[in-house]
Amino acid sequence: MTTQEPVIVIDNxxxxxxxxxxxxxxxxxxxxxxxxxxxxxxxxxxTTTIRCMLDVIRPTSGTLRVLGLDxxxxxxxxxxxxxxxxxxxxxxxQMTGKQxxxxxxxxxxxxxxxxxxxxxxxxxxxxxxxxxxxxxxxQKIGIVLAFMCDPDVLILDEPTAGLDPLLQKVFNEFLxxxxxxxxxxxxxxxxxxxxxxxxxxxxxxxxxxxxTVEEVEALREKAGQRVRVEFGDTVAPEELTRIxxxxxxxxxxxxxxxxxxxxxxxxxxxxxxxxxxxxxxEEAPLEEVFLKFYEEPEKATTVAQ
Amino acid sequence: xxxxxxxxxxxxxxxxxxxxxxxxxTIINARTPLSIxxxxxxxxxxxxxxxxxxxxxxxxxxxxxxxxxxxxxxGHITNFSGFTVFLGIELYSAFYGLFFGGVxxxxxxxxxxxxxxxxxxxxxxxxxxARTRYYLESWLGVLICAAAIGLAIVFAxxxxxxxxxxxxxxxxxxxxxxxxxxxxxxxAAGLGMLFGSFINASRxxxxxxxxxxxxxxxxxxxxxLSDQFKWLLKASPFYYAPAIDPLVFHQLTWWxxxxxxxxxxxxxxxxxxxxxxxxxxxx
Numbered sequence: 001m002t003t004q005e006p007v008i009v010i011d012n013x014x015x016x017x018x019x020x021x022x023x024x025x026x027x028x029x030x031x032x033x034x035x036x037x038x039x040x041x042x043x044x045x046x047t048t049t050i051r052c053m054l055d056v057i058r059p060t061s062g063t064l065r066v067l068g069l070d071x072x073x074x075x076x077x078x079x080x081x082x083x084x085x086x087x088x089x090x091x092x093x094q095m096t097g098k099q100x101x102x103x104x105x106x107x108x109x110x111x112x113x114x115x116x117x118x119x120x121x122x123x124x125x126x127x128x129x130x131x132x133x134x135x136x137x138x139q140k141i142g143i144v145l146a147f148m149c150d151p152d153v154l155i156l157d158e159p160t161a162g163l164d165p166l167l168q169k170v171f172n173e174f175l176x177x178x179x180x181x182x183x184x185x186x187x188x189x190x191x192x193x194x195x196x197x198x199x200x201x202x203x204x205x206x207x208x209x210x211x212t213v214e215e216v217e218a219l220r221e222k223a224g225q226r227v228r229v230e231f232g233d234t235v236a237p238e239e240l241t242r243i244x245x246x247x248x249x250x251x252x253x254x255x256x257x258x259x260x261x262x263x264x265x266x267x268x269x270x271x272x273x274x275x276x277x278x279x280x281x282e283e284a285p286l287e288e289v290f291l292k293f294y295e296e297p298e299k300a301t302t303v304a305q
Numbered sequence: 306x307x308x309x310x311x312x313x314x315x316x317x318x319x320x321x322x323x324x325x326x327x328x329x330x331t332i333i334n335a336r337t338p339l340s341i342x343x344x345x346x347x348x349x350x351x352x353x354x355x356x357x358x359x360x361x362x363x364x365x366x367x368x369x370x371x372x373x374x375x376x377x378x379x380g381h382i383t384n385f386s387g388f389t390v391f392l393g394i395e396l397y398s399a400f401y402g403l404f405f406g407g408v409x410x411x412x413x414x415x416x417x418x419x420x421x422x423x424x425x426x427x428x429x430x431x432x433x434x435a436r437t438r439y440y441l442e443s444w445l446g447v448l449i450c451a452a453a454i455g456l457a458i459v460f461a462x463x464x465x466x467x468x469x470x471x472x473x474x475x476x477x478x479x480x481x482x483x484x485x486x487x488x489x490x491x492x493a494a495g496l497g498m499l500f501g502s503f504i505n506a507s508r509x510x511x512x513x514x515x516x517x518x519x520x521x522x523x524x525x526x527x528x529x530l531s532d533q534f535k536w537l538l539k540a541s542p543f544y545y546a547p548a549i550d551p552l553v554f555h556q557l558t559w560w561x562x563x564x565x566x567x568x569x570x571x572x573x574x575x576x577x578x579x580x581x582x583x584x585x586x587x588x
Contacts, residue, residue: 017584047587054431057584076433084431088587090424092334103425106326107432110318145428149318155431181315 005068006031007153007184008053013062015048015208022048024208025062030186030201035179037199037216038188041294045208046188047087050157053186054084066153080109083151087158087188089142093131097124097141104145112148119144121170135162143171147178154178156187160194172198192287204293211293216286223284224261230254232275243270259284327429327439331446334419335412342408342454346396350461353395354468357388369394376529380549388472390553392465396458397482397548403522405454405486406493406542410518413447413497414504414511421505421586430585440580444498444573451490455483475555482552488562488569489546493518495569495576502576505586518542542568 008030015023023045030036040046051057053064055075064071069078091100105112119126122140130138139162146154159175160168168191175185175198189195195202196216204211214222224245231254240249240256244266249258254277260267264281271279332339368374379399395401417440420426429439462479466472497514504510521541528538538544545561 051427051587054427056427056430076435079431079433082431084428086424086427086587088424092423092425103326103330104428104432106321106323107429107434109321109323109433111321113316113318150315 005065007034007067008036008186009063009065010049010053011063011065013049013052013064014060015045015052015057016060022208023052023205026203026205026208026210027062028203028210028213030184032184033179033182034201035175035185035187035199037195037202038186038205039190039192039195039202039290039293040188040205040211044205046205047157049205050087050155050186050188053155054079054082066155081152083146083149083154085142085146085154085156085159087161089138091130091133091138091141094129096129097126097133100130100141101126101144101148105148108149110149112144113150115144115148118147121174122167136164136167139163140167147174152183154183154185154187156185158188158190160189160191168194192285192290195290196286202290204290206294219289220283220286222261223286223289224259225264225281226284227258227260227267228278228280229256229271229276230278231256232277235274239270243267323434325442325445327434327442328446328449330420330425331416331443332449335416335446335450338408338411339450339453342405342450343457346405346454346458347461349395349401350392350458350465351468353391354465357391357469360391361386361388372530376526378549379525379529379543380547380553388465388469389474392462392474393482393549393552396462397486397552399522399525399543399546402486402489402543402546402548403518406489406518407515408454409447409451409490409493410497410514411511412450413444413494414501414514415507416443416447416498417501417580418505418507418510422507426585427587436581437577440498440502440577444494444577447494447498448491451487451494455487455490458486459483478551478555481557482548485546485548485551485557485562488565489542489548492542492565492569492572495571495573499572499576499579502580503583 006029008028010026010028012025012027013023014021014025026045026049038046038049048057052059053066053071055072058072066078067081069075071078095103101112101115105115118124122143124140124144125133125137126141130141133141139159143159146156146159160171163171172194179185179198185198187199199216201213201215202219203213235256237249237251237256240246240258245260245262245264246267247259247261249256251257260281369378377400378394379402380393417426420429420443430436459479462474466474493514496517497511500510500513501507504513521543524537524541525543527534528536528541528544542565545564547557547561551557
């Protein structure tokens with residue numbers, strides 16, 4: 001890999017199943033040491049993209065490169081350095097957790113150097129047969145399998161699915177530690193709060209097309225602030241909608257609710273002309289922005305703009 | 306976004322021997338049909354030794370040499386005497402080929418789909434294991450199961466020699482007979498690997514393989530029953546595994562087992578090509 005090349009490069013990637021186009025020409029880059037969120041509604045093409053990166057399925061056209069290696073041609077070399085967590089962790093019921101770990105570490109051809117740390121951190125049950133495991137317990141084994149041999153790149157398909165909130169927190173902290181060690185993480189998720197906490201950038205895919213690739217901070221700025229103002233005098237709603245950056249104005253009794261993106265200065269100056277009884281401002285949840293991207297393409301474009 | 310930094314001292318992972326892990330896992334996954342094959346192989350052989358003094362006194366010649374039973378057994382026995390004849394009927398006739406071939410069809414058909422069903426295929430192929438290697442190790446695991454069943458049968462026959470007076474077994478021909486049976490199992494293994502390479506459900510892949518083996522048995526039986534259907538004989542894999550002949554009559558058309566070996570090889574290689582080309586399903 002050349003020093004300039006990003007860790008993950010996806011170029012014009014298409015995948016069709018017969019007449020159904022699952023992924024329609026997406027392109028993106030993930031840099032070294034980045035935690036990259038890959039979001040989208042069910043059936044958007046997230047898992048298809050991830051499985052193509054691992055050569056479990058083959059692209060119809062386009063290229064997928066990880067660590068400078070072609071996902072298909074150089075897969076043997078690539079797989080030595082990649083940790084993978086599938087979306088639905090299913091394991092042979094008759095095997096114990098320990099046997100599963102032993103089997104996959106043999107297939108990896110490496111000692112599981114992080115095993116003890118992971119087992120202790122996530123409180124992983126390894127002695128009982130898998131058939132007695134809950135979804136969360138299997139997910140924990142899946143996390144161990146992905147990280148145990150200390151890979152350079154982690155490809156995780158909904159890593160916190162099935163974990164309780166406490167373990168989700170532990171996992172997020174662990175992910176940030178791994179990032180601090182220079183690991184690159186590509187993860188799909190439906191849990192927006194997790195994405196917000198750990199991801200540096202996110203890509204949103206919808207119906208096989210890439211809707212946006214943005215920094216989480218930039219999205220947060222776009223989401224702006226939610227403001228509630230209670231006036232002592234009469235204010236027409238049009239007066240508020242004319243203020244730059246103000247949108248989604250709604251009224252209840254003498255209070256107005258609206259969103260403000262960008263600087264608050266024009267709003268403050270406009271409000272100073274009236275009697276303001278109460279003013280509340282808070283950051284808009286990023287979840288709303290993500291959900292907008294999940295909706296109709298026209299709406300998503302509006303939000304992006 | 307919060308960031309945490311933590312000083313960690315993590316050693317570089319040492320290399321670890323892969324040690325044919327997929328092959329071992331294939332054998333472990335096949336433990337139920339494998340146990341059944343071994344158990345019944347040994348049981349038939351030992352039961353025969355126990356019953357031989359009684360059934361050798363019975364006048365079964367006319368019954369065994371009838372065209373119907375000859376067709377079912379896949380060999381026409383006229384000279385009906387001695388332990389070896391019973392052994393040939395009981396362990397190496399077409400009927401028992403159907404049983405042991407069926408066991409192999411079950412094991413081989415399920416070898417790959419099992420890994421899809423239990424979710425390990427995705428995880429295994431995301432490791433530095435080529436699909437070709439995964440397939441070949443699975444196939445090897447199936448063949449080791451076949452070898453284990455055959456060796457258990459031969460071992461039980463050896464035990465029989467202590468239980469039956471004057472068993473009169475010609476060991477050279479017994480091994481040749483066993484090789485013929487193994488050739489048949491090799492064919493069943495290749496056929497199962499072929500269906501397992503593109504069918505995602507283990508029961509479906511095993512069922513279809515077993516169905517084809519059963520159809521072959523039907524061809525062999527019908528072909529032996531009537532001249533009108535004689536052409537069916539050569540379309541049946543059982544025709545090329547006349548295991549009674551070498552054991553009882555000490556004769557074998559040398560190229561017959563090779564037909565099975567080559568057919569098994571062709572099926573197995575076709576399965577390998579398909580497995581390498583296809584998109585693997587989600588778990």
